[in-house]
Amino acid sequence: MSLYSAETRRLTKRRFTKLFLLGVTLILAAVAVGMFFTNEKVGPEQIASAQAQAQQDYQRSLEQFQKDMADCQAAQGTAQASNWPPGCEGMVEPTIDNFQTQWYMPPTFNFRENFGDMVTTLAALLALVAFIVGASFVGAEWSSGGMMNLLLWRPQRLRVLGIKLAALLVFFTALTVVFSAIWTGLFYLIAQARGTTDGMTSGAWQSIALMELRGLALVIVAGAVGFGLASLGRHTAMALGVTIGAVIVFQFGLGTVLAMADVKFAEAYLIPIWMIAWMNKEVKIEDYNSCDFNSATGCVPDALTLTWPMAGGILAGVFVLIVVASMWTMRSRDVT
Amino acid sequence: MTAVLEIAGLQKTYRSRKGVRRALDGFDMTVEAGQVHGFLGPNGSGKTTTLRTLLGLIRPNGGRMAILGREVPESLPDVAGQVGAIVESPQFFGNFTAQDTLSLLADAGGVRKERVFAVLELVGLRDRAKDRVKTYSLGMKQRLAVASALLKEPKLLILDEPANGLDPGGIREMRTLMRNLAESGMTVVLSSHILGEIQLICDSVTIISAGRRVAAGSVADVLRSNTSSAVKVSLEPGVDMRGAIELLRANGAQVTVEHDHFMVGNAGNPAQITRILAEREIYVSELTPVSADLESVFLQLTGTAPVEGQNRQVDQTAAAAPASGGWGQ
Ligand SMILES: Nc1ncnc2c1ncn2[C@@H]1O[C@H](COP(=O)(O)OP(=O)(O)OP(=O)(O)O)[C@@H](O)[C@H]1O
Ligand SMILES: [Mg+2]
Numbered sequence: 001m002s003l004y005s006a007e008t009r010r011l012t013k014r015r016f017t018k019l020f021l022l023g024v025t026l027i028l029a030a031v032a033v034g035m036f037f038t039n040e041k042v043g044p045e046q047i048a049s050a051q052a053q054a055q056q057d058y059q060r061s062l063e064q065f066q067k068d069m070a071d072c073q074a075a076q077g078t079a080q081a082s083n084w085p086p087g088c089e090g091m092v093e094p095t096i097d098n099f100q101t102q103w104y105m106p107p108t109f110n111f112r113e114n115f116g117d118m119v120t121t122l123a124a125l126l127a128l129v130a131f132i133v134g135a136s137f138v139g140a141e142w143s144s145g146g147m148m149n150l151l152l153w154r155p156q157r158l159r160v161l162g163i164k165l166a167a168l169l170v171f172f173t174a175l176t177v178v179f180s181a182i183w184t185g186l187f188y189l190i191a192q193a194r195g196t197t198d199g200m201t202s203g204a205w206q207s208i209a210l211m212e213l214r215g216l217a218l219v220i221v222a223g224a225v226g227f228g229l230a231s232l233g234r235h236t237a238m239a240l241g242v243t244i245g246a247v248i249v250f251q252f253g254l255g256t257v258l259a260m261a262d263v264k265f266a267e268a269y270l271i272p273i274w275m276i277a278w279m280n281k282e283v284k285i286e287d288y289n290s291c292d293f294n295s296a297t298g299c300v301p302d303a304l305t306l307t308w309p310m311a312g313g314i315l316a317g318v319f320v321l322i323v324v325a326s327m328w329t330m331r332s333r334d335v336t
Numbered sequence: 337m338t339a340v341l342e343i344a345g346l347q348k349t350y351r352s353r354k355g356v357r358r359a360l361d362g363f364d365m366t367v368e369a370g371q372v373h374g375f376l377g378p379n380g381s382g383k384t385t386t387l388r389t390l391l392g393l394i395r396p397n398g399g400r401m402a403i404l405g406r407e408v409p410e411s412l413p414d415v416a417g418q419v420g421a422i423v424e425s426p427q428f429f430g431n432f433t434a435q436d437t438l439s440l441l442a443d444a445g446g447v448r449k450e451r452v453f454a455v456l457e458l459v460g461l462r463d464r465a466k467d468r469v470k471t472y473s474l475g476m477k478q479r480l481a482v483a484s485a486l487l488k489e490p491k492l493l494i495l496d497e498p499a500n501g502l503d504p505g506g507i508r509e510m511r512t513l514m515r516n517l518a519e520s521g522m523t524v525v526l527s528s529h530i531l532g533e534i535q536l537i538c539d540s541v542t543i544i545s546a547g548r549r550v551a552a553g554s555v556a557d558v559l560r561s562n563t564s565s566a567v568k569v570s571l572e573p574g575v576d577m578r579g580a581i582e583l584l585r586a587n588g589a590q591v592t593v594e595h596d597h598f599m600v601g602n603a604g605n606p607a608q609i610t611r612i613l614a615e616r617e618i619y620v621s622e623l624t625p626v627s628a629d630l631e632s633v634f635l636q637l638t639g640t641a642p643v644e645g646q647n648r649q650v651d652q653t654a655a656a657a658p659a660s661g662g663w664g665q
Contacts, residue, residue, distance in 0.1 A: 002444065002446045003444045005443060006441075006443030007444075009440060013432065015431055140429060144429045145426055145427030145428070146427070146428060146429045148423070148426065149426055149428070149441065150441075150444060151392070151393060152391055152393075152416070152421050152423070153416065153444050153488075154413075154416065154444060155391070155412040155413055156413050332395070334350075335388075335393040336388065336393065
């Protein structure tokens, strides 16, 4: 236990940790402030104004149409007729349906509909920070020789590395829980002031809670992967290098190659889609080059649905693989 | 006396892409309780490798080791609390202060917080304890390292080149510190290249060369058994030195002539010199055994004495000629 508290202390004492936490807090604050000012509450006044706007645009468009129609008919039989569709056919008269009131409504924050994206934003940012801080936490220790010192004090390698990892993950779990709670409260207030919190049934709350839980899992896996890679390579730069390499290879290289090779569902090989699948419970990729003909619905493109259990399996697999590999090399390597 | 540290037949081969390097080749070492023990050897002879292996940082390929009577590395977790060590200028995380660094170690090892201040005082860093380690000079980092090794009040203290970077005052303080610690019952193993220092503070030494032990025992024993048994001979003024030298050479002595005296290299029994000369009525005015110091014994044993006109490379040792005191015995 003493080792655990020492490691927690070491983690929170580091300037690197403090700097990144401050950075992420500022970014999150900026997002919240931005959402506050770009949204506004919708009341009878806004609805009336939107209706008026829609009506006005409809009228203007109708007048334009009538004028065009008159011009067209006047031009029939003259040289100008070629400027118009033959026989003035195909000129469509606008309907009021083309000017729906909702399109004229100012942006408003509907908690039930819009908060999900905010949860994903929070989880993605915290996961990034967990990765970098996790990598630097153990990487700096390896490259500075601090790990060797620690092993002189505690010659139990797996314990030392395991406790270090545990301290990191517990810290980020607590951090994510606190941040999620504040984030939820903050956006609930924003929704009340600049939108609506209608429809927040207990089911809706539950689904938000579950989503935040999935966000927590993402943060933990990111932290453990950063830690594991840095420990494997004994350097922070290693973890960051591997990730940047992976991102470039996966996102750009692989994406291009797969697209050129006309591979079906190429997106499924890319990382972000899996993150979205994990956070949003599922994501549907459609292959627009295919046609599943059906007399009732016509042409329906082939679709692949990635679900959160699939994404969760991949996350768990990556977590286990990297943690086990880092523990395994720790067990037998020469510390010089 | 009981052995605090025992190493027998230790083997270590480093393997890398560039090939294999045999760093330890059946190395033996014994350190008795309460001693200050010097661990000497040229660069790359395997001192740090030995200490790293002993402390469980690297895995040996063979041999057995015991600390305080317990087999290591198996029992290392049990004895680690009684072993304080620094291995080759340890580096500390630069952005923490000395005090934070030590207090984190104390936490990790379950040591009382007061010890942190005590050891900082002991190594003379009290007033700089709140500075970041990054801003320390080499010697200050070294002092911090020694402080970290002393933190747990060990029974066995292992210091790999603790004097590295210390100023003369610091070296002398270190010497007093070692002596005081040894008097309080601590066993100290000290690797160093400053042989004058070792000769002053160590009770016993082990000399390693190319991964093998070449000498061990008390400083006096090592000096005695490896001294070339040379004597300096001066004759009465006006006496024909050349005649005396020829006489001795005829009797098998190895004589080197100096300005106003000569040296007999293999004088196992100096009385022989006086007897031979006195028979021809030549009387010596001075007959002094030349006592070898640790440095020359070290250079001879490890075969690393500089040779005129050559740049000796590390890992290169002249075949160490065994010291013989044969003539005249
Ligand atoms: N990590 C390593 N990988 C490969 N070879 C190594 C490694 N560490 C040490 N060696 C080799 O092992 C041999 C012994 O090195 P060691 O560090 O034990 O020497 P040393 O006696 O401490 O020397 P010095 O007096 O210079 O500190 C050297 O030839 C060295 O090159
Ligand atoms: Mg060394």
